[in-house]
Amino acid sequence: TPIKGDISTTLKFIEHIFEDQFQMGLDYLQIMYLKPTQILPILCLVSKENNTGKSTFLKWLKAIFEFNMTFLTNNDFNSPFNSDWTNRLIVAIDEVLFKTDEMTERIKYLSTTDSHKTEAKGKDKKEGHFFGKFILCSNNETSFIKIDAEETRFWVRKLKVLEKKDVHFLEKLIGEIPAFLDFLSNREL
16 A cells, blocks of 8 residues: 655665666656556676676565566476466566577567466366456576567666675665655656
């Protein structure tokens, strides 16, 4: 439930993730929260360094969107059975490494379509609405997926190492979620 409050840790973290594109990062999060059917780019967080906030960002989003977000592995995404993720708003793939053009083309298609066929094991395929937003995280900065130079469906952010380690950082972010949702609800896009 959105309530007014302090979001200083959250804003600092978002600024770390998006740096000079901070306002665009806020727009991205605000659109996901308030206009979930709008198409957004595939957000790619990459860094060969550890302690950059990639996994923390995903865990924080999971705390915000709860069962409207899921985590996949490369194998999960490649499986023909997709009923566990086609009804989710956010589909996060951590440690992504797409080695085939087929997987790249599939994620590009899914990022812009509004309908998709869902298949569960032992059941017929069913077509339905699909508004999933993909977030890819990888330690392979240059080879996690093949992206053509003119491609506009990917938003790649190379993350720097966080300035200091704080074992309670995620807890602080989660504690600020109600105030952050209030901020997004009242922020001018």
